[in-house]
Amino acid sequence: xxxxxxxxxxxxxxxxxxxxxxxxxxxxxxxxxxxxxxxxxxxxxxxxxxxxxxxxxxxxxxxxxxxxxxxxxxxxxxxxxxxxxxxxxxxxxxxxxxxxxxxxxxxxxxxxxxxxxxxxxxxxxxxxxxxxxxxxxxxx
Amino acid sequence: xxxxxxxxxxxxxxxxxxxxxxxxxxxxxxxxxxxxxxxxxxxxxxxxxxxxxxxxxxxxxxxxxxxxxxxxxxxxxxxxxxxxxxxxxxxxxxxxxxxxxxxxxxxxxxxxxxxxxxxxxxxxxxxxxxxxxxx
Numbered sequence: 466x467x468x469x470x471x472x473x474x475x476x477x478x479x480x481x482x483x484x485x486x487x488x489x490x491x492x493x494x495x496x497x498x499x500x501x502x503x504x505x506x507x508x509x510x511x512x513x514x515x516x517x518x519x520x521x522x523x524x525x526x527x528x529x530x531x532x533x534x535x536x537x538x539x540x541x542x543x544x545x546x547x548x549x550x551x552x553x554x555x556x557x558x559x560x561x562x563x564x565x566x567x568x569x570x571x572x573x574x575x576x577x578x579x580x581x582x583x584x585x586x587x588x589x590x591x592x593x594x595x596x597x598x599x600x601x602x603x604x605x
Numbered sequence: 606x607x608x609x610x611x612x613x614x615x616x617x618x619x620x621x622x623x624x625x626x627x628x629x630x631x632x633x634x635x636x637x638x639x640x641x642x643x644x645x646x647x648x649x650x651x652x653x654x655x656x657x658x659x660x661x662x663x664x665x666x667x668x669x670x671x672x673x674x675x676x677x678x679x680x681x682x683x684x685x686x687x688x689x690x691x692x693x694x695x696x697x698x699x700x701x702x703x704x705x706x707x708x709x710x711x712x713x714x715x716x717x718x719x720x721x722x723x724x725x726x727x728x729x730x731x732x733x734x735x736x737x738x739x740x
Contacts, residue, residue, distance in 0.1 A: 466634055494631075494634050495634075584730050584731060590730075599738060599739045602736045602738065604732070
């Protein structure tokens with residue numbers, strides 16, 4: 466039913482549950498799994514400002530490796546994508562899903578958001594609203 | 606983690622049978638059972654007699670979804686409630702321990718530029734179980 470499944474990962478505590486659930490869905494519905502890490506850079510206000518994405522890229526690579534291993538232990542061989550760009554993480558996820566023809570995005574309601582009473586984080590909210598494909602929202 | 610009991614809110618919008626078909630396909634592939642739930646939105650000042658009448662009037666929608674699912678070998682039930690759609694969907698899912706809510710992205714909303722309707726948006730926000738938003 467969902468041939469290509471995209472799973473945004475962010476290294477938060479909730480990532481493990483999301484990756485495992487995505488694997489289960491992929492196995493049940495016969496889909497392939499792709500893990501994506503987004504480095505969303507702030508748009509510089511002034512041309513002279515620059516932002517070195519290297520530490521975030523490294524964090525991202527490590528996160529993708531961890532997530533890939535989680536998926537493998539759960540019986541899924543997952544591809545990985547790292548997307549580094551200026552903009553909003555939610556929009557970037559939606560755009561990658563559109564450009565690469567994903568049919569489902571599996572995303573956690575809240576990843577790094579520390580605000581406890583936030584029911585749904587901003588990235589998840591943006592993805593749910595902007596994605597042109599189906600979205601499975603996973604809860605803690 | 607499996608999805609055994611799936612709640613599928615439906616309404617009288619034009620795409621409801623398409624949504625029901627997708628939910629049926631999901632159930633066929635996962636072995637889940639479906640509950641098609643129609644929440645009839647009514648203002649608070651309604652007599653008990655009117656409520657029963659509205660339930661009977663709107664029953665055909667969830668019944669039709671159930672029949673089509675059953676014809677494809679999927680175990681499904683049909684249910685009508687009266688009240689606020691979001692609150693009813695969320696509380697039923699929680700109280701009756703559904704594993705998943707499958708929602709269409711747009712039901713009552715008619716704006717072409719609106720990608721996700723207000724009921725789906727709020728259910729997604731408040732549900733305590735996973736929500737599959739189908740587009």
